Amino acid sequence: MKAYGYFTSKKYFKRVLFSIMLTMALILTGLSAVNTYLLERSVKNVQEEANLKVLTQTQYNLSYMNEIIVHLSSFAYRDNALIPLMFSSSLPKMDYIRGYQQMYNMLESSSFLHMMSVYNATSGELYGSSSDFLVDGGTTKSSILQWLLHTNDSLPASRLIPFSFSNSNGIDAFAFIVTDTYRPFTPDQSAIILFIKPDWVFESLSKLNGTGNGNTGDILIQTSSGQLFESGDSSQTFNQEDIGRLIRNDNAGEPSESGFVIGKAGGQKVMVTYLRGIGDWTILYMQPYKQLMQAVSDMRTRNLMLTGAFILISIGISIWLSYKLYGPIETMMKRILPHMRNIQEPSPRSRSELDAMSDVYEQLSGQLQEISSEQIVRKYYIRKFLTDSRSLSEMDMRQLIMKHELQLAPSGPYMVCTLRLDRYDEYERRTSPEMKKLHSFAITNITKEIMSQTFGCEIIDMQQDHFTFILSGMPLDIAVIKPLIADVQQVLDRYYSLSLTCGISDSTGQLNQLSSSYYQSYQLSQYSILMGYQATIEAQNIRTNLDNKQKSLPDDVEKKLSEAIRKGKLTDAGSELERAFDILAKLQLEDMRRAISDMAWIIKNAAADITSNRITHLSMDVERIPLLPQDYYTLDELHMAFLSLCTAICEEAKPSSMERNEMIIETVKELIWQKYADYNLNQQSIAATVKLSSAYVGKLFKDSCGLTITEYLNDVRLSRAQDLLLKEDSTIMEIMEKVGYGNQSYFFRLFKSKFGSTPKEFRIKKSIS
Incomplete structure (x- = not known):
């Protein structure tokens, strides 16, 4: 109950507590949500990449199978034993036997062939090679004839076509029609139809998919008409219209060769990866979204549990932290409540602790304004005495001293001292405005405290680089004043690292002479340039300078x-x-x-x-x-x-002779790099430019660099030509002129000597590599 009462009586404490708790809860919840979102997005990206690999392998298998079938079909169509089956109107028995024997041999030699049929357009007869074709009572034969002769869509020749003997969406075989043309098959054309087993394609695909992350799916083939074909062992049935709609929506913009889409199909959420296959086929890889995202769902559950646990922990931390943060406020309230006038301790339904302190501040502010106004008036008159004392009469100044209780003797004598900050420009740059205010407060209060122990003292911040104070009383002994000023300088240096130089004016007995004394003390303080930092300067110290x-x-x-x-x-x-x-x-x-x-x-x-x-x-x-x-x-x-x-x-x-030689050599090199394209650039022109003899420059360059100026110039030109041959499409003659050569044979000879090949050979080698 005591804790509850404490809680309900502290309105500001409740604000702090709920603010911290809410902030921590929002941060933890947000982190959990973002983590789950990023994980789901990462899983999708990884799955998309893996699925595209699977489909690419499927496409390769189908393309490879198609290529083999093309070669086999060309051989079969030209086989002498099969030609009678295709074109004879009345087939002799021996030709019939040889034809069937040849089809049987082809089936035996090819592991991927499921069945082989020959259609004779003249007789309208269909010959088949499998046992089902011969003994199933004509069911297989009629299915094939129905497909060949009565399909609404045209059947392309020399291309794999998904085929189902039972007219279902499953793929029983891939049919490959061979005619004497590449046009679509028509009933007036004789043809050979090869039926290829789809098992090895789907089995290799299942093995490839099964070695991944375990998120296996179903492979489907979609024709240009939107019809779906699936392997015979597909795990589920898919809605053709839903899948077609998903793919069309994904290709609403620019059609792409491959894609990745998530949506509803057949009443469940699926992930569809598609890839354009052979011809007008589209290979689809269908995966249940729930199964793929099982790891994400588990992670989401764990995150929620962990977030809840951490929120509970954060509540405890929030309570402890709120007590810590509220401690200083509670201590302050205990101190000020006994002294507050007409203010009661805040209740939870009315005002908070800060409102109460605000009331105290308003009370104190009123009192401080009264004091501040008097201080402003006092500072104004002190500054007026120092800067414009001649505009006031002696009587007026004494009355102002009495009225505002200035710590100055009405009848003198007076002495003005100026404390000037050493290295003020540096101080101005490195000191913040807040610190300057603190220093001003410290200088005025420390100076007044120390000097007022012996003399009447009023000090004023002149708001530039100095502070000025007026001393009065009997006697004004310089031997007593200087040690006190030294104490002020030492205290400010020790505690605030402030260095001040003090200028002391001559003593005067008249108040209207304070302006002259102020000007004298300020001028004396500037003689720190001569006397050094933290000096105390009188007029007699610089009498030689003044005279x-x-x-x-x-x-x-x-x-x-x-x-x-x-x-x-x-x-x-x-x-x-x-x-x-x-x-x-x-x-x-x-x-x-x-x-x-x-x-x-x-x-x-x-x-x-x-x-x-x-x-x-x-x-x-x-x-x-x-x-x-x-x-x-x-x-x-x-x-x-x-x-x-x-x-x-x-x-x-x-500079030493070595430095001079190095400068000459560097100048020569710079001239060569700047003017290598000039046909007339040579050792003589370079020597004339640097205003030295050709022999001297040549010997100096040879001794320093180990090669002559001409050799160095050729190296620069050839290196630049090499770069231009690699980077530009200019002709060799244009490049030769750009680097400063006018003779083609000379340029070719130098280039081959340096790089082992002519410019043309060099460019050809680099383009090949």
């Missing part, structure tokens, strides 16, 4: 640096760089940045000049050199970056 009137680097420094780079003199370039950075360290901030940018352009122009005078380009991206100062934030980093850049340029500016 320096020099605006740029001396011209001789820039000129010597450029010349050293162009000449590949790394030592001289390093010396000039060191001299340049010594001068940079004494410039004012804006002049320093401008001079660094100018120096980057000097290096870029020197590298561009080197590239324009070389066969190959420098490995570095020359166009990106002016952007290098954006990737580094201190003079030390920039010095090392420029030094590494100059080192790389100087090392590549003086």
